[in-house]
Amino acid sequence: MIIESITRNDIEICAETLKKAYNQAPWNYHWSSEDAVxxxxxxxCQAQFTGFTLYHEQKLAGAVFAHIKTWWTGKQLYIDELFIAPHLQKKGFGRILIExxxxxxxxxKxxxxxLMTHKFMPAMKFYENINFIHAQPLVILFKPI
Structure with a gap:
């Protein structure tokens, strides 16, 4: 396994892996290649961006996109996106990226x-199993337009 910092050259392969991960059950999203890129x-483009790719047997297994932000408790790492290729899910690759x-x-320091995830999708259980705490009073709101 190889973990490397994400560069602009990784965006297209990451976008294709994101599409494969999310355009199937249980998410059933409809990412186009252009939108995913x-x-x-x-x-x-975020000032404090950081991200990593994970390669297994010379193929992209997954990636994590994140940024550092200031919070009242100090600087925090906010994970914007984490995805694993569908055929490699549930094999420990997500845990490797989180570690x-x-x-x-x-x-x-x-x-x-x-991070944010969908409460009723498998990712919620994954994050709870690796000691992420559900911030019960927080709610994400959105308004369809």
């Missing part, structure tokens, strides 16, 4: 790692 590229992010956060 734009989506991930926008994360890279890498924890190590990175410690090296950067960050106080917390934060």
């Amino acid at each position: 734009s989506y991930l590229s926008e994360y890279m 890498h992010m924890e190590k990175y956060a410690l090296e950067q 960050l106080t917390t790692m934060t």
Whole structure:
């Protein structure tokens, strides 16, 4: 396994892996290649962007896109996106990326790692199993337009 910092050259392969991961059950999203490239590229434009790819047997197994932000408790690592190729899910690759992010956060002297996920999707159980805490009073709101 190889973990490397994400560069602009990784965006297209990451976008294709994101599409494969999310355009199937249980998410059943409808990512186009163009939108997936734009989506991930926008994360890279953030001033404090950090991200990593995970390669297994010379193929992209997954990636994590994140950024550092200031919070009242100190600097935190906010995970914007984490995805694993469908055929490699439930094999420990997500855990490997999260552990890498924890190590990175410690090296950067960050106080917390934060992320958002869908409560009724398998990712919720994954994050709870690796000691993420559900911030019960927080609610994400949106308004369709």
